Amino acid sequence: MDTAEPVLQVTDLSVSVGSTPALSNVSFIIRPGARVGLIGESGSGKTLTALSIMGLLPDGLFASGSVVHDNRELLDLTEDQLCEIRGDRITMVFQEPMTALNPVMRIGDQVAEVLRIHRSLSRAEASDRALELLAQVRLRDPLARMKAYPHQLSGGQRQRVVIAIALACDPALIIADEPTTALDVTVQAQILVLLRDLVEDHNSSLLLITHDLAVVANVCEEVLVMYGGRIIESGPTTQVFDSPHHPYTSGLLAAVPEIEPGQERRERLDTIRGSVPGLGQFPSGCVFRNRCDRATDDCLDDPNLVAIDGSEQDGATRMVACFHPIHAQSTEASPR
Amino acid sequence: MSTTLAFDQEDPTDAPVTNTPHERRQIGANLIIGATIVTAIIAAALVSFVWTPFDPTNIEISDRLQGVGWEGHVLGTDHFGRDVLSQLMVGARNTLFIGILAVGIALVIGVPLGGLAAARRGWLEESVMRLSDVMYAFPAILLAILLSAARGPGTSSAMIAIGVAYIPIVARVTRGAALTVFQTDYITAAHSYGRGKTYVFVRHVVPNISSVLIVQATVLFALAILAEAALSYLGLGAQPPTPSWGRSLFEAQTFFRLRPALAFFPGLAIAISVIGINLLGDGIRDYLDPKLAEKS
Amino acid sequence: MNDPILEARAVSRSFRLPRLSLTGKRPEIQALLDVDIIVNEGETLGIVGESGSGKTTLAHLLMGLDQPTSGQIQYRGNDIATMSRAGLRKLRASMQIIFQDPNASLDPRLKVGTIITEPLRSLKINTDHQTRLAELLDAVGLATGAKNRYPHEFSGGQRQRIAIARALAPNPKVLVADEPVSALDVSVRAKTLNLLQDLKEQFDLTMVMISHDLSVMHHVCDRVAVMYSGRIVETGPVEDLFTAPEHPYTRTLLSAIPRLRGGSLLVDESTDDVEGASGERSSGCSFAPRCPLVHDVCYADDPKLLSLGVNGERSVACHAANN
Numbered sequence: 043m044d045t046a047e048p049v050l051q052v053t054d055l056s057v058s059v060g061s062t063p064a065l066s067n068v069s070f071i072i073r074p075g076a077r078v079g080l081i082g083e084s085g086s087g088k089t090l091t092a093l094s095i096m097g098l099l100p101d102g103l104f105a106s107g108s109v110v111h112d113n114r115e116l117l118d119l120t121e122d123q124l125c126e127i128r129g130d131r132i133t134m135v136f137q138e139p140m141t142a143l144n145p146v147m148r149i150g151d152q153v154a155e156v157l158r159i160h161r162s163l164s165r166a167e168a169s170d171r172a173l174e175l176l177a178q179v180r181l182r183d184p185l186a187r188m189k190a191y192p193h194q195l196s197g198g199q200r201q202r203v204v205i206a207i208a209l210a211c212d213p214a215l216i217i218a219d220e221p222t223t224a225l226d227v228t229v230q231a232q233i234l235v236l237l238r239d240l241v242e243d244h245n246s247s248l249l250l251i252t253h254d255l256a257v258v259a260n261v262c263e264e265v266l267v268m269y270g271g272r273i274i275e276s277g278p279t280t281q282v283f284d285s286p287h288h289p290y291t292s293g294l295l296a297a298v299p300e301i302e303p304g305q306e307r308r309e310r311l312d313t314i315r316g317s318v319p320g321l322g323q324f325p326s327g328c329v330f331r332n333r334c335d336r337a338t339d340d341c342l343d344d345p346n347l348v349a350i351d352g353s354e355q356d357g358a359t360r361m362v363a364c365f366h367p368i369h370a371q372s373t374e375a376s377p378r
Numbered sequence: 379m380s381t382t383l384a385f386d387q388e389d390p391t392d393a394p395v396t397n398t399p400h401e402r403r404q405i406g407a408n409l410i411i412g413a414t415i416v417t418a419i420i421a422a423a424l425v426s427f428v429w430t431p432f433d434p435t436n437i438e439i440s441d442r443l444q445g446v447g448w449e450g451h452v453l454g455t456d457h458f459g460r461d462v463l464s465q466l467m468v469g470a471r472n473t474l475f476i477g478i479l480a481v482g483i484a485l486v487i488g489v490p491l492g493g494l495a496a497a498r499r500g501w502l503e504e505s506v507m508r509l510s511d512v513m514y515a516f517p518a519i520l521l522a523i524l525l526s527a528a529r530g531p532g533t534s535s536a537m538i539a540i541g542v543a544y545i546p547i548v549a550r551v552t553r554g555a556a557l558t559v560f561q562t563d564y565i566t567a568a569h570s571y572g573r574g575k576t577y578v579f580v581r582h583v584v585p586n587i588s589s590v591l592i593v594q595a596t597v598l599f600a601l602a603i604l605a606e607a608a609l610s611y612l613g614l615g616a617q618p619p620t621p622s623w624g625r626s627l628f629e630a631q632t633f634f635r636l637r638p639a640l641a642f643f644p645g646l647a648i649a650i651s652v653i654g655i656n657l658l659g660d661g662i663r664d665y666l667d668p669k670l671a672e673k674s
Numbered sequence: 675m676n677d678p679i680l681e682a683r684a685v686s687r688s689f690r691l692p693r694l695s696l697t698g699k700r701p702e703i704q705a706l707l708d709v710d711i712i713v714n715e716g717e718t719l720g721i722v723g724e725s726g727s728g729k730t731t732l733a734h735l736l737m738g739l740d741q742p743t744s745g746q747i748q749y750r751g752n753d754i755a756t757m758s759r760a761g762l763r764k765l766r767a768s769m770q771i772i773f774q775d776p777n778a779s780l781d782p783r784l785k786v787g788t789i790i791t792e793p794l795r796s797l798k799i800n801t802d803h804q805t806r807l808a809e810l811l812d813a814v815g816l817a818t819g820a821k822n823r824y825p826h827e828f829s830g831g832q833r834q835r836i837a838i839a840r841a842l843a844p845n846p847k848v849l850v851a852d853e854p855v856s857a858l859d860v861s862v863r864a865k866t867l868n869l870l871q872d873l874k875e876q877f878d879l880t881m882v883m884i885s886h887d888l889s890v891m892h893h894v895c896d897r898v899a900v901m902y903s904g905r906i907v908e909t910g911p912v913e914d915l916f917t918a919p920e921h922p923y924t925r926t927l928l929s930a931i932p933r934l935r936g937g938s939l940l941v942d943e944s945t946d947d948v949e950g951a952s953g954e955r956s957s958g959c960s961f962a963p964r965c966p967l968v969h970d971v972c973y974a975d976d977p978k979l980l981s982l983g984v985n986g987e988r989s990v991a992c993h994a995a996n997n
Contacts, residue, residue: 083859084830197725226724227886231930253860256889256932283935297864299893300934301916307893310871311864317829318859563779567837569739571793571844572766585783668782668824 046074049214049247050095050132054107057090057099062322065090065271067107069347072215076358077241077248079258079279081294082268085318088251091268092217095249096134097124111214130160133208135237137220139200143192149176149203150188156210175206178243179236198229205237212244219251234261255298259283264358267291270319270329273347277360287350287360287367289334290314328365336366409661415654423470432461434468435619443637453643456626457633462640465621466647472622473603473651476537476615480602481595483541484548489591491545492552493583496560497575507553510546518543518605522614536615540605544598551594555587589663596659600652607648623647678748679880680713680736680769680848685745687731705731706742707904710979713848718874718881720891720912722927723901729884732901733850736882737769738762767797770841774853776833780825786836787821793843810839813876814869831862835869842877849874850882855890867894888931892916900924903960906979910988920982920995923961959993967994 048071057065065087072078082088094105097116109116111132116124128134136142144152153175154168163171169188176184179202192200201221208216218237222230238261241248250262258265258279265282267275267290275288286292296312316333319325325332331341347363426434431450438459446454453462495506522539529535559565560583568578584591607624609615616622623644630641687706693699706728713719713736723729734740735747738754747754749765757765770793773779780789790810791803811818814835825833834854841849854870855863871894874881885891891898892912899909900921908921919925958973959965965972971993979991 083861227888228724228926228930231932234932254932255860256934259934260932294860295934297861298934299864299867299889301889301892301928301931310868311893313865313868314861317831317862320829563773563775564781566734566739567771567773567779567840568792568796570737570766570769570771571796572763573792573796577796582781582783586781668826 048073049076049111050249051110052091052095052108053110055091055094055109056106057087057094057103059103059321063271064103064321065094065105068268068271068273069107070266070273070276072247072249074214075242075245075247076264077238077250077262079262079265080249080251080268081253081255081258081265083253083294083318085270085321086268087271088268089219090271092134092219092249092251095217096128096132097121126160129156130211131213132215132217133211133213135201135204135208135216135218135221137223139197139204139224140192142204143200145192147191148188149190149192149195153203153206153210156207160211171210172206175210176203178209178240179203179206181206196229197225198233201225201229201233202236205233205240209240209244209246213246215247215249216241217249217251220253221250222257223252223254230257237261255283255295267294270324272329272363273361274330274364275360275362276347277350278358281360285369287362287369288330288364289336289366289368290330292368328363336364336368338366340365406661406664408657409665412654412656412658412661415650416658419470419651419654420474422467423474426464426467426471430461430464430467432464434460434464434621436460443633443640445637446639454637454639456640457629462626462643465626466623466643469621469623469626469644469647470651472533472616472620473606473648476533476540476606477599477602477655479537480540480544480605481599483538484544484598485591485595488545488548489552489584492549492554493556493579495549495553496556496583497579503553506549510549513542514546516543519609519612519614522609522612526614531614531617533616533620536606536609539609539614540602543605544602547598548591548594551590552587555590556583559583559586588666592659592663592666596655599655603648603652676715676717677750678712679715679750680882681748681751682709682711682732682736682742683746683748685709685732685735685742685747687728687735687740688743704904706735709745709904709906711899711906711909713880713882714897715847715880716878717896718883718894720895720898721882721884721901722886722888722891722898724886724927726903727901728904729901730852733771733852733882733884737771737848737850738765739771763797767793767799767844768847769850770844770846770848771850771852772834772837772841772854774856776830776837776857777825779837780833780840782825784824785821786823786825786828789825789836790821790840790843793840797844799844806843810842813842813873814839829862830858831866834858834862834866838869838873842873845877846879848880848882850884852884853886854883856885856887863890870894888916888927900927905960905991906989907961907992908988908990909979910982914988920988920990921961921992922965922967922994926964959991961992967992969993 050072052071053069055065055068056063068087068091080088080091093099095109095116097119099105105117107117111127116127119127150169150172153172154165157163157168157171158165173184173188176187181187181199181202187195192203195203221237222233225233234257237248248262250258252258262279265276265279266273267282267288269290275282275286275291282291283295286295293312293314297314299311314333315335327342327344328334328337331337334341343365345363345365347361350360350362438455441455441459442457444451444455451461451463453466456462456465491506491510495503518539521543522536525535525539556579565578565582568582573581603623606615606622607627610622610624611628615624618625626644627641627648630637630644634641685706686704686708689703689705690700691703709732711732721729721732731740735742738747741755749768752761754765787807791807794801794803794806807821808818811820816832816835816839820828820836825836828836851870855866858866867890870881873879883891883895895912897909898912898915899906900923901907902923908915908919908924915924916928919928958975959977962968962972975993977991977993979989981989982995
């Protein structure tokens with residue numbers, strides 16, 4: 043049993059848009075050094091989860107529940123206190139590296155700025171450290187790049203700079219929201235490997251938010267699957283992807299075209315019936331029941347996310363929120 | 379019908395995301411207030427054709443500079459003893475006429491010009507934009523003086539001068555907004571099924587930049603009212619005795635210490651109509667946007 | 675193999691950029707260089723490449739939406755540059771395109787019914803528009819009520835269906851799909867791909883699919899052309915090309931795909947930071963700076979796209995592979 047205190051403990055996190063729940067009782071932990079993937083389609087609440095953790099919810103939205111980092115309840119902190127944590131202990135990497143960087147500021151200054159704010163380093167010290175960081179993100183000729191402006195770099199190079207900024211203060215947790223969606227395939231591979239390695243080198247944890255299951259399979263050892271504003275399945279990535287318990291996870295995996303050399307390609311991809319309902323139009327009880335082939339009257343109740351016995355692996359437990367999970371040995375989900 | 383039930387049976391066709399049918403367009407507060415003000419001004423102008431409390435041009439020196447409410451003069455009299463309310467009502471005609479036609483000239487010439495520049499990049503765009511730079515750099519007042527010299531001073535000269543001065547503004551705004559629309563995929567799609575650039579501009583680009591144009595037009599309308607006032611002050615606008623808000627305002631200057639109210643009313647009329655027209659513009663823009671129509 | 679329906683012969687396209695200085699020459703970007711490609715009737719041809727590789731430029735040229743700087747595009751053996759007006763209208767009807775971003779490909783100010791029947795009006799096709807509209811909505815799996823709504827009332831996947839319905843309206847022979855599923859969610863993506871495959875059979879379409887996603891390509895295409903820096907570096911039947919890639923760039927691409935199961939990303943660290951293709955080119959093979967098999971000859975000579983083996987189904991432009 044891993045007894046180290048989690049880097050982030052999210053308990054019953056809920057967010058409502060007006061009277062419509064957009065996130066319902068989201069609970070998970072991120073252990074030190076863990077790389078966790080958060081998977082979901084649009085409208086699943088994955089981005090809302092990240093924004094709640096960072097205290098960056100749009101005006102008019104409020105999170106309830108609890109988000110604990112380093113013995114502090116993040117939801118109770120003031121904006122000033124949050125600013126101390128953001129960019130220092132918890133940092134973010136965004137999808138579009140161009141908008142995440144200031145177009146009129148030199149690369150080196152942008153990296154150094156974070157260090158000057160959070161580490162109160164002198165100009166020279168910060169600049170030295172920035173150079174070191176740019177070398178760590180394997181930017182070619184970092185000394186020359188220090189003087190460059192964002193538009194002079196390619197998309198992949200800019201994302202490297204964003205990662206350097208995110209790593210600058212050796213954060214406890216990096217939240218990466220679709221960090222490679224805007225990049226080409228070969229660049230995506232480089233950035234993913236870089237992110238994976240550097241998170242390890244800096245003893246940080248990673249929460250990787252993406253719609254791309256294959257990206258999670260290659261970077262994260264744990265995965266959380268979201269649908270309709272809740273986590274419906276979680277556990278070690280290989281286990282979840284090899285034998286998904288939730289019908290939604292299973293459907294999602296079957297919908298991905300895969301290149302399997304030597305195997306006949308499938309004529310048609312498997313699909314999930316219906317489409318993701320709009321906000322506020324999810325059914326009562328199990329949010330997936332209107333699209334689920336296994337649904338019965340049991341599913342009119344809301345299933346809890348419960349652990350599956352004996353599934354623990356390296357401290358990560360498999361959990362599923364389903365009354366009729368696919369080939370799970372001993373699960374009895376209890377109604378909420 | 380509950381949404382849940384609709385999904386319960388196997389349904390090969392997807393229901394649209396919003397389950398409410400297309401809703402009526404929303405009439406916002408801006409639209410209501412703006413429309414009310416503008417309607418009131420138009421009504422005042424129209425009524426002035428058949429009735430005004432007094433003859434607006436009737437000079438009665440003995441009644442000069444009387445206060446509000448004096449012997450039936452609801453807003454008092456000016457330095458020639460003319461009724462202020464009557465003058466304002468007739469002045470509204472002049473204001474509307476100048477505003478509508480000046481903006482009309484600017485739009486009718488500026489929009490196609492800007493569209494042309496956006497549609498045909500290259501030397502044509504360069505020439506159109508440099509030409510509009512030249513016009514932009516040419517002072518409108520000078521233009522008005524030249525026109526007055528050629529055609530004689532008067533409302534129509536002022537109106538043409540203002541309209542022409544606004545052409546480059548409209549052309550620039552149109553070009554900028556149209557450039558982005560021309561690069562969207564639905565324009566490429568339209569070309570792929572054989573639509574030419576002119577059709578695409580009228581059918582797809584103009585509706586999609588209409589919000590920008592409407593706002594720009596109302597801003598220019600408001601500016602035109604102010605410009606008319608300035609030109610009238612220089613003697614290049616409406617000629618006496620034709621009443622004009624701008625001239626009334628500047629004539630009132632002389633008596634400002636004696637009768638501040640005399641400057642106040644034409645000033646108020648200008649301010650209210652400028653606000654009203656701007657609100658109307660914002661209101662129409664929101665009304666025409668199908669995305670805003672759906673929110674309730 | 676069926677007859678070619680579309681053919682590009684030695685097509686190049688360059689774009690001139692705005693002047694950088696008052697006196698300097700306007701810089702040029704070579705978007706396509708000497709591209710030869712054949713699209714056979716009834717097949718699905720995939721064009722794979724990263725951003726800046728020229729794949730969208732090629733698609734626009736094939737459709738006659740843009741004119742090549744040099745070279746020729748032929749539709750059923752006729753040069754489209756010399757076509758008459760009537761011929762061009764026919765051509766427009768026979769080739770349609772769908773785009774990546776379904777938000778940007780539909781005019782937000784028009785109702786869905788108007789959008790889908792626009793091509794019929796534009797091309798003056800004499801059918802009952804309402805009947806055709808109902809057919810098309812049904813074919814793409816949308817309810818008839820959709821025609822009275824605006825695009826923003828639909829989800830991304832549904833909007834892509836609307837775009838597909840519009841493209842099918844004039845009964846085209848060739849459908850060009852430019853990254854048709856890249857902007858869609860995983861489960862919607864699968865449905866859209868299935869739909870495209872169904873429609874291809876139902877309407878006897880020839881498809882040209884442009885994508886950077888090799889898994890999608892592998893799933894739907896019969897033949898694939900790999901583009902790099904404005905030229906085609908390898909073509910061949912999809913299975914052959916994916917199991918035995920000849921060009922080092924194709925190999926790099928294939929190894930970069932994140933796999934769902936049991937895969938681990940392989941990154942050649944030496945290629946870090948050499949990305950995409952810039953407009954400037956020096957002599958020789960444009961992949962040479964990133965290539966693990968690079969020789970002196972690669973910097974001196976630009977390799978030609980040569981067919982491999984006997985049946986001529988595969989071609990590759992690489993000095994190492996051609997020897």
